[in-house]
Amino acid sequence: MKLRTHQEFANDVLIGLSQSLKWLPSKYIYDRQGSRLFQEIMELPEYYLTRTEIKILESRKKQICKEIEDEEFNLIELGCGDGKKTKILLEQFLKNDHRFHYFPIDISEDSISEFTDSLKKEFPKLKARGLVSEYFEGLYWLSEQNHRRNVVLFLGSNIGNFTPIKAGGFLSSLWKALNNNDLVLIGFDLKKDTDMMVKAYNDEKGITAAFNKNLLIRINRELKGNFDLDQFEFYATYDVVEGAIQSYLISKKKQEVFIGELKWLFSLRAQEPIHTESSYKYLIEEVEDMANKNNFKLVGNFFDSNKYFVDSLWKVVK
Incomplete structure (x- = not known):
């Protein structure tokens, strides 16, 4: 699509x-070149964000998976990149025999194509379909296809690319596009030393x-x-x-x-x-306030040991 x-x-x-x-x-x-350059950025010693979030997901993956009830669901990722972080959760879901369908959504056709090809090799039993679209176009298209519970991943501090006002608008639109009891796992880079x-x-x-x-x-x-x-x-x-x-x-x-x-x-x-x-940075109080203001219920916060970053799990309440 x-x-x-x-x-x-x-x-x-x-x-x-x-x-x-x-x-x-x-x-x-x-595009293809931009995505390749970003992969290089994520390997840089200065770029702490990716390494930190990977540590969170590796150490808390079992707890994150336990928060999702044993029912068939759509695992939807907004912006897939190389999928290194997502694969940590995919492996755990498959290990736990969760019944789910994975839908990465990205505007980069190259990213989707390369990522889905790698998934076929690494996880041959995974049910996956990549969607080349804007996020909400993909979400609304999915809502017309099935009525499974949705678990949305918005990792990598992508929320930080929005101004606070636009982030609020984005989360409001996300809430409207989802159903009661759907879950959202969002990555936030937390405020720290400016240098x-x-x-x-x-x-x-x-x-x-x-x-x-x-x-x-x-x-x-x-x-x-x-x-x-x-x-x-x-x-x-x-x-x-x-x-x-x-x-x-x-x-x-x-x-x-x-x-x-x-x-x-x-x-x-x-x-x-x-x-x-x-690239906006947040205090944890601002993260929790953002959830409340947009009608999400905070399920849990998953930090690294230094509290540089948080993956925050929210539930849709309607």
């Missing part, structure tokens, strides 16, 4: 670059910079743009008021960029930033 269109990409780029404070949606970084957080998004090797610039490469390739990557500098900082890492591509000089598919010429000033990504 492929719901994402080329036109959506073009429209989002047009809207973002037409603003006085220019921005580009980070979700479009994740540690910034280094995770601005590594010494420059892989995160290449990751962000991949968005410009994709615009050049798919929308016939003429961005000169050498004329943009990557910059990441922690906004203590917003509680977020903010990432930008900064124009090194006054320049113009033409995007053929849009038939539009964009002007940039010297040192003008293009916002590419936000």
